[in-house]
Amino acid sequence: MEDARGRRLFADLNHAFRKDPLIDEYDFLPVTEPQNNASPLLLVEHKLGLELWSVRLLFRYAYNRLMNWRDRNQASVFIDPQELIHLSRAVLMVNPDCYTAWNIRKELIENGDLPLADDLKLGQLILSKFPKSAETFIHRRWLFQRLVNQCLSSSNDSTASADGHQENGGALLCMDGIDIALGPEANALANGIRPEAAAAAVALGEGGRACAALPLESSRLLAENLHHELTVCDRAADSYASNYYAWTHRAWVVRYCFNCSLQVLLGELERTQTWTMKHVSDHSGFHYRQFLLSNLTKHAARLHRQYAKSLSGLVDAEHDFICDLVQSFPSHEALWYHRKFVFHLMMKSAKTYSSEAAATDRVINGELQALHDAVSKNDGQKRSRLESHSPHVLRQREMDAVQKTASQAKEPFQKTLARKYVEWLEKMFPSLKET
Amino acid sequence: MGTPVKDITLPDNAPKTLLLQKHADYIAAYGNKKDDYEYIMTEYLRMNGMYWGLTALSLAGQLDRMDKKEVISFAKSCQTEGGGVACSVGHDPHMLSTLSAVQILTLYDAVDNLNVETLVSWVAGLQQDDGSFSGDKWGEVDTRFSFCAVACLSLLGRLDAINVDKAVDFVLSCMNFDGGFGCRPGSESHSGQIYCCVGLLAITGYLHKINTDQLGWWLCERQLPSGGLNGRPEKLPDVCYSWWVLASMAAIGRLHWIDKDKLRAFMLACQDEETGGFADRPGDMVDPFHTLFGLAGLSLLGDESVQPVNPVYCMPENIIRRLNLSTTDDAENS
Numbered sequence: 001m002e003d004a005r006g007r008r009l010f011a012d013l014n015h016a017f018r019k020d021p022l023i024d025e026y027d028f029l030p031v032t033e034p035q036n037n038a039s040p041l042l043l044v045e046h047k048l049g050l051e052l053w054s055v056r057l058l059f060r061y062a063y064n065r066l067m068n069w070r071d072r073n074q075a076s077v078f079i080d081p082q083e084l085i086h087l088s089r090a091v092l093m094v095n096p097d098c099y100t101a102w103n104i105r106k107e108l109i110e111n112g113d114l115p116l117a118d119d120l121k122l123g124q125l126i127l128s129k130f131p132k133s134a135e136t137f138i139h140r141r142w143l144f145q146r147l148v149n150q151c152l153s154s155s156n157d158s159t160a161s162a163d164g165h166q167e168n169g170g171a172l173l174c175m176d177g178i179d180i181a182l183g184p185e186a187n188a189l190a191n192g193i194r195p196e197a198a199a200a201a202v203a204l205g206e207g208g209r210a211c212a213a214l215p216l217e218s219s220r221l222l223a224e225n226l227h228h229e230l231t232v233c234d235r236a237a238d239s240y241a242s243n244y245y246a247w248t249h250r251a252w253v254v255r256y257c258f259n260c261s262l263q264v265l266l267g268e269l270e271r272t273q274t275w276t277m278k279h280v281s282d283h284s285g286f287h288y289r290q291f292l293l294s295n296l297t298k299h300a301a302r303l304h305r306q307y308a309k310s311l312s313g314l315v316d317a318e319h320d321f322i323c324d325l326v327q328s329f330p331s332h333e334a335l336w337y338h339r340k341f342v343f344h345l346m347m348k349s350a351k352t353y354s355s356e357a358a359a360t361d362r363v364i365n366g367e368l369q370a371l372h373d374a375v376s377k378n379d380g381q382k383r384s385r386l387e388s389h390s391p392h393v394l395r396q397r398e399m400d401a402v403q404k405t406a407s408q409a410k411e412p413f414q415k416t417l418a419r420k421y422v423e424w425l426e427k428m429f430p431s432l433k434e435t
Numbered sequence: 436m437g438t439p440v441k442d443i444t445l446p447d448n449a450p451k452t453l454l455l456q457k458h459a460d461y462i463a464a465y466g467n468k469k470d471d472y473e474y475i476m477t478e479y480l481r482m483n484g485m486y487w488g489l490t491a492l493s494l495a496g497q498l499d500r501m502d503k504k505e506v507i508s509f510a511k512s513c514q515t516e517g518g519g520v521a522c523s524v525g526h527d528p529h530m531l532s533t534l535s536a537v538q539i540l541t542l543y544d545a546v547d548n549l550n551v552e553t554l555v556s557w558v559a560g561l562q563q564d565d566g567s568f569s570g571d572k573w574g575e576v577d578t579r580f581s582f583c584a585v586a587c588l589s590l591l592g593r594l595d596a597i598n599v600d601k602a603v604d605f606v607l608s609c610m611n612f613d614g615g616f617g618c619r620p621g622s623e624s625h626s627g628q629i630y631c632c633v634g635l636l637a638i639t640g641y642l643h644k645i646n647t648d649q650l651g652w653w654l655c656e657r658q659l660p661s662g663g664l665n666g667r668p669e670k671l672p673d674v675c676y677s678w679w680v681l682a683s684m685a686a687i688g689r690l691h692w693i694d695k696d697k698l699r700a701f702m703l704a705c706q707d708e709e710t711g712g713f714a715d716r717p718g719d720m721v722d723p724f725h726t727l728f729g730l731a732g733l734s735l736l737g738d739e740s741v742q743p744v745n746p747v748y749c750m751p752e753n754i755i756r757r758l759n760l761s762t763t764d765d766a767e768n769s
Contacts, residue, residue, distance in 0.1 A: 056472050059472070059475070059476070060471070060472060060475065063475050064475070067475075067478075067525050067526075068525075070525050070526075071524060071525030094476075095476055095479070097479055098478075098479045099479060099526075099527065099529065100479065100521075100522075100525075100526040100527045103527050103571075103573065106573060138573075138575045141575065142573055142574065142575070145574065242667060242669065242670060244623065244625060244667075247623065248617065248618055248619065248622045248623065251619075251621060251622065252619070255621070281441070281669045282669075283623070283667055283668040283669055284623055284667075287623035287624075288623075291621050291622075294621065295621075331440070332669065333656075333668040333669050334668050334669050337613070337668050340613070341612060341613075344612055413440055420656075424652075427648075427652075
C-alpha cells in the first residue's frame with residue numbers, strides 16, 4: 001500500500017521535471033497530512049513544493065529501491081539507467097549527504113548514461129534547499145575535475161608541442177575574463193607537479209588545440225559553467241551564514257579550475273567587497289579575501305606588469321577598507337580577525353623590503369646610497385612612502401589607532417576586541433626598533 | 436547600542452549535575468526506538484553513529500550493555516572486497532566509516548574480525564603524491580581524511596604502510612597565519628579541521644611543528660561568555676565544537692587557557708533531563724553525536740564519574756594505553 005503510494009509520488013516527481021525542466025528551487029511544504037485528492041506536488045514558476053507527508057513516502061520508496069539494487073549481496077535486481085537517474089535524484093533531493101547515491105550518478109556519468117551538465121544542474125537545485133550540503137559540493141568538484149581532465153587528455157592526444165601553445169593561444173575557446181599565462185609560464189605549469197593545475201592551464205590556455213580534438217563538449221561546458229559556479233557559491237553563501245563549504249569550494253574553483261589567474265583573483269576581490277560589507281559577521285567571506293590576497297602576493301611583478309597595480313596598493317586599500325568597517329560596525333569579531341590578517345600582510349611585506357634593503361646595503365652600500373639619493377631627488381613622495389611603510393612606523397600607527405578605538409568605543413565588546421588586538425600586536429610584533 | 440555577542444544564555448533551570456545513567460540508558464535504547472524512515476535517513480552515518488554510541492557507553496563504563504556479537508558482525512559485513520568499510524551494508528566504502536569501524540572493533544579488542552591486510556592497503560592506496568588523502572576512490576581531498584587514515588593505521592599498528600613524512604607535510608601546508616588549519620591549503624581555520632590536523636601531528640610525533648601559542652590563542656578565543664565554545668568566529672557555541680577545541684588544547688598542552696568551570700556549566704546545561712543525552716545547545720534535541728562529545732568533554736575537564744578519554748582518538752584512555760600508542764611528542768622526533 002505504502003509502496004504503491006511511494007511509486008505514485010515518484011512518478012509524479014518525474015512528471016514534474018518532464019513538464020518543467022527548468023525547476024530551479026524546491027522546498028518541503030509544512031503539510032503533515034494528505035489533503036483530500038489534491039496532489040502533494042506544487043509547481044509554480046519553476047519552483048517546486050512537496051508536501052511534507054509525501055516526502056517520507058517518496059524517500060522510503062526511492063531509497064529502498066535504489067539501495068536494494070546497489071546491495072551486491074542481494075539477488076540482483078535489474079533497473080535501467082534512466083530509472084537509476086530518477087531514483088538517485090529523488091533520494092538526493094531529500095537527503096543530499098547520502099554519498100552512495102552521488103557515487104551511483106558518477107558511475108552513470110562514466111558509463112555515458114547521464115550527461116554531466118544534468119548533474120551540475122541537479123547539484124545547483126539541491127543547494128537551493130540545502131546550501132551547506134558537503135556531499136553536493138564534493139560531487140561538483142568531481143564534475144569539474146572530470147571536465148578539466150577531459151580537456152587535458154585531449155591535448156595530450158593531439159601531442160601539442162611547446163610552440164603550439166603560443167601559436168594557438170588566442171584561438172577559439174571563448175573564456176572572457178580569464179587570463180592564463182601563455183608561453184614559458186604555461187609550459188612550466190603544464191609540466192608541473194599538480195595535475196589539476198596543469199590540466200586547467202592546458203584546458204584554458206591552449207584552447208585552440210584542446211578544442212580541436214575530441215571533447216569540444218567538455219571545453220564548452222567548462223567555459224559555460226566556470227563563471228557560473230562563482231554565482232552558485234554566491235547563492236549558497238547568501239542562504240547560509242559562514243558557509244564553510246561554499247567558500248572553500250569557491251577557493252577550490254579559483255585555484256584548480258581558474259589556476260589562480262590574476263584577472264580572476266582581482267575580479268573576485270572586487271566582487272566580494274560589496275558582499276563582505278553586507279555580511280560583516282561572516283568570517284568565511286573575509287577569509288576568502290585573505291585567500292585572494294595571499295595568492296596575489298605571489299605574483300607582485302606580473303600584477304605590476306599586466307595590470308599596473310602594486311601589491312602594496314592593494315594591501316593598503318584592504319587595510320583602509322577593514323578599518324572603516326571596524327569603525328562603522330563595532331563589536332564584530334570577524335572584522336577584527338580580518339584586520340589582523342591584513343596588518344600581518346602589511347608587516348610581512350614591510351619586513352621583506354627592509355631586510356632586502358639591509359642585505360643589499362651591506363654588499364653595495366655606495367650604489368644603494370646613490371639610488372636612495374636619486375629617489376629622494378627625483379621622487380620625494382615615493383621615498384616618504386617607503387619610509388612610512390617601515391615596520392616600526394606601521395606598528396606604531398596601528399597601535400595608536402587601535403588604542404584610540406579601545407578608549408573611545410562606547411560598546412563594551414568593541415573595547416574588549418580592541419584590547420585583545422593590542423595584546424596580539426604586542427605579542428606578534430614585540431620589538432621592531434632594531435629592524 | 437552595538438551588536439550583542441553571538442551567544443546564548445544558560446536557562447536558570449538547566450541541569451547542573453551530570454546525569455550519567457540517563458545518558459547510558461538513552462544510548463542503549465537508541466537503536467530500538469527508531470522508525471524506519473529515520474533509520475534509512477541516517478543510514479549514511481550508521482557506522483559513525485555506532486562509534487559515537489559505543490564510545491559514549493564505554494566512557495560511562497557500560498559497554499557490556501550492547502550485543503558485542505551483533506556489533507562485530509555488522510562491522511564485518513560492511514567491509515568491502517577492496518578492503519574499505521562502508522557506512523552500512525550495500526553502501527560504498529569511505530575513509531570516515533573505515534576509521535569508525537576500526538575504532539569500534541578496537542573497543543572490543545576484535546580488529547581481527549576485519550581483513551586487516553586489505554583494509555590497510557585500501558587506506559594506503561588513497562594517499563596522494565602530495566601526501567594528502569582522499570576519502571574514497573573518487574578523489575575528494577580533505578585534512579579530515581588525513582587524520583582518519585593515520586588514526587586508523589596507528590590503531591592497527593600499521594603506520595609503516597604510508598609515507599608519514601609526506602602526510603605531515605601536507606597537513607602543515609594547511610596551516611594558516613592564525614595558527615589554525617583548514618580542509619585544504621589556504622582554507623579557513625575551523626575547529627573540526629584543527630582537531631584532525633593536531634591529532635595527526637600528535638599521533639605522528641610532530642606536535643612541535645605547531646605554533647602552540649598562536650593556535651592556543653585562537654582556540655581559547657572560541658570560548659564565549661556562556662562558557663561554551665564555538666567552531667569559528669561569530670558562530671554559536673556548540674557541545675561538539677566545545678569538544679574539538681578542548682581536545683586540541685589538551686593535545687597542545689593549553690587546556691589551562693580556558694575557563695573550565697564555565698565550560699562545564701555550559702555542557703551540563705545541554706543535557707536533557709527527561710530523555711537523557713546531550714544536545715548542541717540547551718533546549719535542543721539530543722542525539723548520540725553530541726552525547727559522546729558531551730561526555731568526552733566532561734571527562735577531559737576532569738569529571739571522575741566518566742572514564743578518562745584520550746583527546747586525540749576520542750576513545751577511552753585505557754584502550755589507547757593497552758595499544759601502547761603515544762599522543763605526545765617523543766624525544767626522538769623533536
